[in-house]
Structures are given as structure tokens and as C-alpha cells.
Amino acid sequence: MRDAIMDKQLPLFIPHSSTTTAVNKTGSWRFFHPKYEEKTAPCSAACPVGQDIPRIEMLAARGQLKDAWQTILNENPFPAVCGRVCFHPCEGVCNRANMDNPIAIHHLERFLGDAAFRGKFRADLDIRPSTGKKVAIAGAGPAGLAAAYFLARLGYGCDVFEAASEPGGLLRWGIPAYRLPRDMLAQEIKRIERAGVQIHCQHPVTDRMLVDLKKDFDGLFIGCGCARSFMLTIEGEEFAGDGLEFLNRLGSGEKISYFGTAAIIGGGNTAIDVARSLARLGAAPLIVYRRRIQDMPAFEPEVAMAAEEGVRLMELVTPIRIRETVGGSSTAPPGYELILQKMKVSGKDTGGRARVVPDGDATETIAVQNVFVAIGAVAEDLWQFPDPEKTTDLPFSHCRLFARRMPLVYGGDLATPVKSVSDAIASGKQAAMALDTWFQHGTDAIAERLAGCRVGAGPALSMEIYLGKTRKNRTSHTVSYDEIVSDYFQPAARSVPPTLDAEQRLRSFAEIESTLADTAARNEAERCFNCGICAACDYCRLYCPEMAVVVEKTQRSINMDFCKGCGVCATECPRNAMALEEEIK
Amino acid sequence: MKKVIEGSHAVSEAARLARVQVIAAYPITPQTHIVEALSEHCSNGTLNARFINVESEHSAMAAVIGAASGGARAFTASSSHGLAYMHELLHWASAARLPIVMAEVNRALGPGWNIWTDQTDSLAQRDTGWIQLYCEDGQEALDTTLQAFRLAEAVNLPVMVVLDAFYLSHTFEPIEVPDQETVDRFLPAPSPRFQLDTADPSAFNQLVTPAAYMEMRYNTQLAMEEAQRRLIQIEKEFETIFGRSHAPVEAVACEDAEIIMVTTGTVTSTCRQVLADLRSRGEKVGLFKLKLFRPLPTDLICRHLSSAGKIAVIDRNISFGAGGIFAQEIRAGLCNHEPHPPVFGFVAGLGGRDITPDTLVEIYNHTKNNPAPSEETIWIGLNQETVEAWSN
Helix, strand or coil, X not given: XXXXXXXXXXXXXXXXXXXXXXXXXXXXXXXXXXXXXXXXXXXXXXXXXXXXXXXXXXXXXXXXXXXXXXXXXXXXXXXXXXXXXXXXXXXXXXXXXXXXXXXXXXXXXXXXXXXXXXXXXXXXXXXXXXXXXXXXXXXXXXXXXXXXXXXXXXXCEEEEECCCCCCCCHHHHCCCCCCXXXXXXXXXXXXXXXXXXXXXXXXXXXXXXHHHHHHHCCEEEECCCCCXXXXXXXXXXXXXXXXXXXXXHHHCCCCCCCCCEEEEECCCHHXXXXXXXXXXXXXXXEEECCCCHHHCCCCHHHHHHHHXXXXXXXXXXXXXXXXXXXXXXXCCCCEEEEEEEEEEEEEEXXXXXXXXXXXXXXXXEEEECEEEECCCEECCHHHCCCCHHHCEEEECCCCEEEECCXXXXXXXXXXXXXXXXXXXXXXXXXXXXXXXXXXXXXXXXXXXXXXXXXXXXXXCECHHHHCCCHHHHCCCCEXXXXXXXXXXXXXXXXXXXXXXXXXXXXXXXXXXXXXXXXXXXXXXXXXXXXXXXCCCCCHHHHHCCCCCEEEECCXXXXXXXXXXXXXXXXXXXXXXXXXXXXXXX | CEEEEEHHHHHHHHHHHCCCCEEEECCCCCCHHXXXXXXXXXXXXXXXXXXXXXXXXXXXXXXXXXXXHCXXXXXXXXXXXXXXXXXXXXHHHHHCCXXXXXXXXXXXXXXXXXXXXXXXXXXXXXXXXXXXXXCXXXXXXXXXXXXXXXXXXXXXXXXXXXXXXXXXXXXXXXXXXXXXXXXXXXXXXXXXXXXCCCCCCCCECCCCCHHHHHHHHHHHHHHHHHHHHHHHHHHHHHHHHHCCCCCCEEEECCCCCCEXXXXXXXXXXXXXXXXXXXXXXXXXXXXXXXXXXXXXXXXXXXXXHCCCCEXXXXXXXXXXXXXXXXXXXXXXXXXXXXXXXXEEEEECCHHHCCCCHHHHHHHHHHHHHCCCCCCCEEECCCCHHHHHHHHC
């Protein structure tokens, strides 16, 4: 027999099916099933406006700059502005910090904002058909403009009334040009106008006008900010200038120069802005703060930059008297004596901050040429909240709605927990959602509707979710570093753009930081883990032993006929965009 | 063209000339030079192959199994612990009937940690269904590697080309490296009898029940037996093209020999010199070089050895509790043949210890001076002082 076999071609007897293994429905073995379940990135949850940061960085990494920019615009009308002035809480919670350094999210946002100007991107905004309703907006600051932008997209006619000669509010008149060049702001505001918003400058909302507004409008948003500075109430108070007013004058293009020591009373961001501006105008600024340096409400990087520029800081002193020094001899130029009471720490105040009290009678006198006050500001009297007893008062995280016959929403610095540009924008967005819901579904629906638009566990709200876009499918679970499969990521240096040195900065109001170059931006975006979202890396499909992951038109799904529930896909997903669920049969 | 190259590079040159398409390997001394050279060929474009980096030998074998299942000409190399780690997949490769070629550089297994030559690693894979060819020198290593692809693809079985560590792998010799055109004539592109095809999906190697498993094994056995005949044909064709040949076995002066020494690998070269010396002194000694070990050429063993007075088998390996593995195999091959001479089994040169002409003369004298083996395994060259030291 053997020889007979061997005379022919060598026989080959191996197991070989005549059909595919598709007949074997391995799905019947399953006890667990995987599913695509996008989650929330910590950066998005920490972002006051709830931007879809993992998606923005994913698109930027792919070079889809317009799409990335558009993704910012979905949640925020001010990419170029926020990329410059936002204090980026997103970076403080970035999971990447556990591997090397957080993603430079604000640099990337700025890069995309600028790329849009450079590339003349036209926004493809999703604008709902007109509701036939009109909302008046008092104040063209970040809150008012954001409210107008989102309301216009939701189908409302929006008129913004602004007292000043140009729109922008604090962005235009408060933030110095070395932090935010005016042309950037102007271009972003132009885009908001193109979305259908009418801005009326030199048109302050007055008592009388409020009455007329009720005839022409269905709702009113008030975002007039805190424009009235607190002033000192001490002897010689008339010699102290108003820091905010000083910044306004600078903003209007007035040319001013200083010499000698300029004392700035205060410890907030305005005090820093005043001090740094004075440094550029020839003065030797000295910040005088009643508490300790670590208790200053100013954002830390700003304080550090001020120090680099030669701004000096005195802590634990408070002014008690300003005295004019007459004379003007060559050795003693005209100026003031600033008499300071020394302070000391004594326990804690109600907010948990170190409380300070006068340190006995100890005083110190310093000679200065100018004194500025930047110790906070309040709203004008007209914008005091109505009596909550007389009307339905709905306080939300970033705005307060009084549901009268014509609903009234207070936003911006009047209602936000943190006084920042991003919180002001968040306020405008929340107000737009609240008003729209009020018009469409009534008072009772608002709280639930807003809660449904939250990004993660924090107060940030997403307009994409409000509009029912795919982002609503993400869970509120915030992805932690433990849930990232870090093996898929290589350590890489954080990209930082060139910055002017302190000496260069003092010569002008030129912008200090530059924008990331294209390659640096792309490298930086590629560092992003894209926590919680599918970045189409395809590891799920590559690892699936049953080839049960189906990709159709970039959408991934699992063929349950063959998924045997091994869980490799969900375990290998580098960014936790999948989940594994026990199956009850 | 003759080039002075080391044994490892004789193999890598052959793999390059064979136009292998996929190489997957994990480095291990003394094999590393082979795949190192191939990885360089892949990166500088002198070989159009996919070099797959893997984290272990188990994966290396898995990768070449995958490649061969897809119809690619696939190659790997390993040694010692690396080969042992492949064990499961060695069975798979042969039962799946995949024509994979592997260079195996004999190295001792640890502990005691030892990188020198010892045949126990490849012989421990005796029953995996791989054809095994033991090479004597660099030229034979190059030629055998080329032939291995022909043989593997002819019988659909994997082939292991075996080299002694250092004595062969790291020794530079003048070696004739053929040109590509000539090799292409001898070894055309593979035309697999089966392969995975995404256009016509089907499955290989699923469940086989007791109703068919034995027939499948019988089929493999027939292919293994056929491999000897095919190797002889391939050798003939090789000789026509290249003017050189290496037989599955080589019998030197065996016709009138009273004692025939059986060798494998590089010891054969040493034994050729000893044979000449002994013959010149009138000793009737023969040399039988066993190159083809799987399939075992029993017919050739019987033809050349059965008429001798005594057989001395030199084993650079040990199967504990039984003895040298080649000696066992020769005994088994001869035992059903009449007449069959007594077989003396010598274990020598383990873990890279030199087997010198004196060692071989000692083996010859021992065989000559004893009518029959006093014990199954005779250990040659043991250091008595060391043995006494640890036995006291």
C-alpha cells in the first residue's frame, strides 16, 4: 500500500475546512460583552466651558485643524482669547502629568484660534431655525457676548447693548495688550456678529431703557460685570488712582509715562495687571498687600511673571494714610508718603484663608510717586438682584434667573463663583440654555435640563449635549490615569512656545508668549491620551481573536455573533473608551 | 565566489539567497549572528523580507507558522533554551505541514549556565516531526540551508539545519557563496500547496477526532520517510548546478573496516584526520558520518555498518538514564538486521569540551581492546580528580 501511495504525488492530509470559521458562532460562549462607551476626560470636566479637549487634541494631532477649531467653537466662541487668558484648570488635572508633563492645552487652543485667522477658516455653525423670540443683552463683555452667541445659535434674535465705544468688556478694557492683543479679540467678536448678533456700542442700558426693552424683547441677560471699583477710605484717599480706570485709559490708547515708585494696593489679578503695565511705562511698581503672598487671589503664574519683570511685593501691610510731600527739590521729587500698618496672621477666616489683624501699632512709611488702588469692584447699583421674595429666583452655578413675565438672567461676574473669562463664558452659555428651556418647556424643566448637559461631575455644561449631538452618549465617569493603558504612550517633552525675556517685555506692550509652531503643536497634540474617547487607534479590532470588531464608515461596532466576551478589546483600549458588562442570560 | 566568512554567516547568506520572505527570531548566543546579519539585509534593502521582532522564541515560531500558513517562505534560528521554549510550536509546525526552515546552533542547556556546543538541545526535539540535518563545516551549512528550503517545500515538513556552537557557528572558513541567479535556478519561488487566502476564507488545523487523527499522523510519517528519497534527489540536482554534494550519510573506508566510528557535526572533520593517521598505521578503521538524523536513514545505516566488526558511536549529548542518543538510534536501526555488530556508545565533549584527535584515538583503542561494550555508555575524558572530589 505504501509504495502505491508514494508513486503518486506526495499525499497531504491536514485538517482544512471547506467553509470559513464563520459557521462557528462563538458568540454563544459569551458571559461578558464589551461595548463602546466613551467617558469624560478630566480636562473637559475641569474646563469651565466644558470643551471637548480630548477630541480637539485628537483632531489637531491628525492635522484636521479646522475641525479641531470648530470643536472648540461648539462650546466656546473665544478660542484665540481663551488660549491666551484662561488660567487653564484643565492642565492641572491632566492625566498625562502622571507620565511626564500635562498637555499644553492652552497653547494648543491658542494655536488653533490663531490657525483659524491665518487660514481664514469659516465657522460652520449649527444654527437652529428662528424661534421668533428676541433677547436683549446688557454688556458686551465675555459673558454677554457668549450669551448672545449661544442664543443666536439656538434661534433667538440677539441685541447686545454696550456702554463703551467698543465691545469686549474686560477683555477690551481690562486685560493689558501684552496678554491679549486687541486685534485677536476684535476678530473673534466679528465672528460672533456674523453668527447673527447685533452689537450696539455707546448704548448703555439705563433705568429708563429697561422699561422700553420689555416692549421689544422676550428676555434680558445682564452681564455688566463689576465696573465700580472699591476705593480706600483713609486719610489722603483722593491721592490714590483707580487701577481699573488706569487700565481703561491704557486700553483706550492713551499714552502715559511714569517714573519713580508706584504703589499698587491689592492682591488680585487687577493689581498684577496694573503693576505690570506700570513697569512697562517706566515706573518701579510695588504691590502692597494686606495678607501673605501665598494668599493672593491673583493667579500664580501671573504673580511669577510680575516678579520677573521687577514688580516688588510687600506682604502683611495695609495703607492707613497717604500724605502729599510738597517740595519738589532735586533730591526729593514730588510725591506721597504712604503710611502702612503692619499686619499679622491670626487664625483663619470663614473661607479658611489666614485671617490678618493689625500687628499692634507697628507702621512703616514709604515714599512713592503714585498710588493705585485695585482692591476689588462691585456692580453698579442698577444691577443689584431683584428681591428674591417677590419673584421666582432660580440660582444656577454660573447665572441667576428671575422668572418674571420677561425673564431676567444675571450672569458674568455678577453671578459666577470664580471671576474669570472662562467662567464668564460658561455663564453666558448656561444662561442661553436656561432661557431656551424656559421659553420651550417652562420654569420647572430648567434644572433637570441643565443637569443633563453636565460634563463629568462638575458644573461645566456642554452645548453639544444640549443640542443632542453624539457627545451626549458619553458617560459622566471621569477617566483616571489608572484607567489609561500607559504602555501605548511614550514619554515626550511638552512643547512650549518661545517667550520674551523680562528685559524685552519691559520695552513695550508686545505679547509675551508666542504661538506654537505647526510641528510643535502637532507633536504636543499627539502627546494627548485622548482620555475616554475613541481615537480610532484600532487596537480593539487588531486584538480581537474572533475578528468581531466591525469598522463601517469610521464607526466601530461589535458583531455579537462572534464576540465570545474575552474582554481583550476593552482591556487593551488605551484610553478607556470601552467597557465590559456582565451578561445575564 | 569564495569568501572567508563565519559559519553563522554561511547560513544567513543562504537564507538571503533563498529569498526568504519572513524572518522572525529572538536573539540567543550562539545563534544571534545569523539573524543579526539577516536583519541588516532587511534594513538595508539587500533582502526583501519582513523581519518580525518578537519577545520570545515561542512567538518567533508562532510568527513563522503564521507566515508559512500564508504561503510565505519563512525562516528562523535558535539555540538551546530558545529552542526548548519553542517546543510546543515545533509540533504544531510539522503537524500543520508547514515548510519552515530553522537554523539550530547546538548549545548546552543550563544550569550550569553554558553557551558552548552540546547536541542535547536539538536531540530533545527529535520527536517533533522536524527533519534534522547535522552539518560538518561552513560550506555544508550554506549548501544544506539552500537544500532545506527545497526539501521542506517538497514534503511539506519543517527542516532544522543543525550547527555546532563556535566550532562551526563562529569559525571563519573560505566558503563558496553562489550568485543569486544560480540559486534562483535551483530554488524557485515557493508554490505552496495550501495557504490562507482572505479571498476564499477557510480554516486550517481545527479539531480532529480519533476517527481521523491516526491517519493524519500516518500521513506525516509517510512524508518523513519520503524526505530521505527527496533529499537524495535534491542533492543530485544541487551537484549538477553547483558541482558539490553532501550525502545524507557518508561512509569513508567502511568496506573493509573492522571498527567504524560514527560521528555527527564538526567532530567528523577531526575524525577524518584520525582515520588517515590510523589507516597509515595499518588500522582497519572506517568513518560513518550521519548527517540526516530525522528521518533516520536506517537502510543506509544497515548497508554501511552491519558488516563491520564493531561500531563506535561518538555522542556529544546525553539522554540521562539511557546514554548517548545517536548510539541508541544506531543500535535500534541495526538490531533487526543480521548480522549486526556490537555498538559501543561514547559520550564526549559535553558543554563545549574539546574532542581532540587524542580523544578519538582513545575511543578507537577502547573499542579495539574490548570484545564487547562493558557498559551501555562509556564516558570519555572525565576528569577523575573532579569526580573523586565531589564523590568523597
